[in-house]
Amino acid sequence: MADLASVAKRAGVSRATAARAFSSPELVRDQTREKVMAAARELRFRPNTVARQLRAQxxxxxxxxxxxxxxxxxxxxxxxxxxxxxxxxxxxxxxxxxxxxxxxxxxxxxxxxxxxxxxxxxxxxxxxxxxxxxxxxxxxxxxxxxxxxxxxxxxxxGVDNRAASEAATRHLIDLGHTRIGMVAGPLLQSDRARQRFEGYCQAMQSARLTPCALVEMPRHTRAELAPLEGQLKSQQPLTALIATNDLLAISLIGELTRAGFKVPGDVSIMGFDGIALGKCLYPSLCTIEQPxxxxxxxxxxxxxxxxxxxxxxxxxxAYTLRDGESVAPPVSSSAPCPTQRGSHHA
Missing domain, CATH: 3.40.50.2300 (Response regulator)
Incomplete structure (x- = not known):
């Protein structure tokens, strides 16, 4: 393998000049610098930048x-x-x-x-x-x-997770939803998800609605319907769900559709993050978009x-609320979601 001395010899300059051409090229005349670079290309020489950086601490x-x-x-x-x-x-x-x-x-x-x-x-x-x-x-x-x-x-x-989640929840409330739930991955693994749940609770309480218990999924980006069945098939089912990230929301839409639910006809779905993929789906994902x-x-x-x-x-x-086809007004309005044992509070 070629070394710096070989490059200097090929370029017809001293080893010190060759070294300077790589470390401080502005201090070397254009013609000399080009000779050194041409010799380096011919010999396939690359300076050891890591060693130089370590010497410089x-x-x-x-x-x-x-x-x-x-x-x-x-x-x-x-x-x-x-x-x-x-x-x-x-x-x-x-x-x-x-x-x-x-x-x-x-x-x-x-x-x-x-x-x-x-x-x-x-x-x-x-x-x-x-x-x-x-x-x-x-x-x-x-x-x-x-x-x-x-x-x-x-x-x-980052963004204000509580305020952004409040905005997402208020958007659903303004559409007429009163039975709104939230889905997250393992809560102990994400302080962002906890803040988003607190924002959801704040918006619900400000609207004099009762927050539902947070539904935790085994994975951050993969939804399962089993933990939601009781809330989706009760006499007063949830009409909207907020997921703490977009991939979880997209997975939730898929699971609901396969189970025969219509999105947003039966359940509106709101995401959080604003990834580009959400725009390409049908229904397109309504979400909080982070910059x-x-x-x-x-x-x-x-x-x-x-x-x-x-x-x-x-x-x-700043965050923005990106509208999408995954949310719509509820088909019918009913009483708020009853308080559930074990629910988290903001």
């Missing part, structure tokens, strides 16, 4: 942990982050926790050993996270994405501000 890498790449929300965030980071001379080191709080510490420890310059994390529960408690003792800058900042001590980029690309860009900008020593507190970003 900076890798120009950002460690990013998201729960999953199955959900387009995180994929779209990462795409925007990669573009924004590349424009600033940084690259991403991406890992997934699979919604497992026990994996988070191991993942971040691995990234710290690779000397990432900063961390952008989405954890299960920001306020109860042993990982974040340990990171407060580290010097590596850290930023949360989607997690509410709460008392974690770390800045966060996923803006979240990704703001995460990079906020972290780089921290790296430069600025005390940066990102503002909450």
């Amino acid at each position: 900076a890798t120009r890498m950002i460690g990013v942990m998201v729960p999953s790449l199955d959900n387009p929300v995180f994929a779209e965030q990462l795409q925007a982050m990669e573009v924004a980071a590349r424009e600033r001379g940084y690259s991403l080191l991406v890992t997934t926790s699979e919604y497992d709080p026990a994996r988070e510490s191991d993942i971040v420890e691995s990234m710290l050993r690779q000397r990432v310059d900063g961390l952008v994390l989405t954890v299960a529960d920001a306020e109860q996270s042993p990982l974040l408690a340990s990171l407060r003792r580290e010097s590596t800058p850290c930023l949360l994405v989607y997690n509410p900042a709460g008392t974690s001590g770390f800045p966060s980029v 996923r690309a803006e979240i990704g860009r703001e995460a990079v900008n906020a972290l780089l501000a921290l790296l430069e020593g600025e005390q940066h507190a990102p503002p909450l970003l």
